[in-house]
Amino acid sequence: MLINRKEVLGISLLREDAHFIYLPNFYVKSMIRELDDEIAWRQDTIKIFGKTNLLPRQTAYYGDKGASYVYSGIVNDPQVWTPTLSALRLSLSDALGADFNAVLVNRYADGSHHMGYHADDEAELGLSPLIASLSFGATRRFLVKSCDGRERFAQDLEDCSLLIMAGSFQHHYRHALAKTKRQVDLRINLTFRQVLNPKVRKI
Ligand SMILES: O=C(O)CCC(=O)C(=O)O
Numbered sequence: 001m002l003i004n005r006k007e008v009l010g011i012s013l014l015r016e017d018a019h020f021i022y023l024p025n026f027y028v029k030s031m032i033r034e035l036d037d038e039i040a041w042r043q044d045t046i047k048i049f050g051k052t053n054l055l056p057r058q059t060a061y062y063g064d065k066g067a068s069y070v071y072s073g074i075v076n077d078p079q080v081w082t083p084t085l086s087a088l089r090l091s092l093s094d095a096l097g098a099d100f101n102a103v104l105v106n107r108y109a110d111g112s113h114h115m116g117y118h119a120d121d122e123a124e125l126g127l128s129p130l131i132a133s134l135s136f137g138a139t140r141r142f143l144v145k146s147c148d149g150r151e152r153f154a155q156d157l158e159d160c161s162l163l164i165m166a167g168s169f170q171h172h173y174r175h176a177l178a179k180t181k182r183q184v185d186l187r188i189n190l191t192f193r194q195v196l197n198p199k200v201r202k203i
């Protein structure tokens, strides 16, 4: 649909079977307005050392029925795909030849909103998850460090870009979305995932 197939640049492969591939200008048109209007945002709280804090960003989780996903103790039961999310999923599956049954969406309103170091290594995603991370809006800095502490690098994620993390990347590296003191506009990031063994969770 909106994919710019000519612009396949900036491919980087890390260690054997740990893939980090950055594709700028992957989409021809920013979908930030449509996404911001359609998505039902929420701001979760997390408990750190007994203290309850607001998560420093807003989130939402959409997916097929039963594709529930738990991270940082937060249970994400999927909402029904919106028209824009469905269209993005379809075009990504078509371009990458892979299926995605869920998407975690993050909304960074300003430079104070961020995400700490983590790996997307939850059991529900299987051993070698393919994560397709689409960014719309302000450019923000994505930080990567290897678990053994030997490698560190950063990649600016621009409007309309796609970042693919695949193979053993989540085993060897952790990633974060840095805070910034610069004045930055809204950014929306979508990480498309394939949740294995979808189950309807009993409440
Ligand atoms: O906003 C980003 O680019 C990072 C998102 C991310 O790492 C996640 O949703 O797990």
Ligand SMILES: [Mn+2]
Pocket: 118, 119, 120, 175
């Ligand atoms: Mn992540």
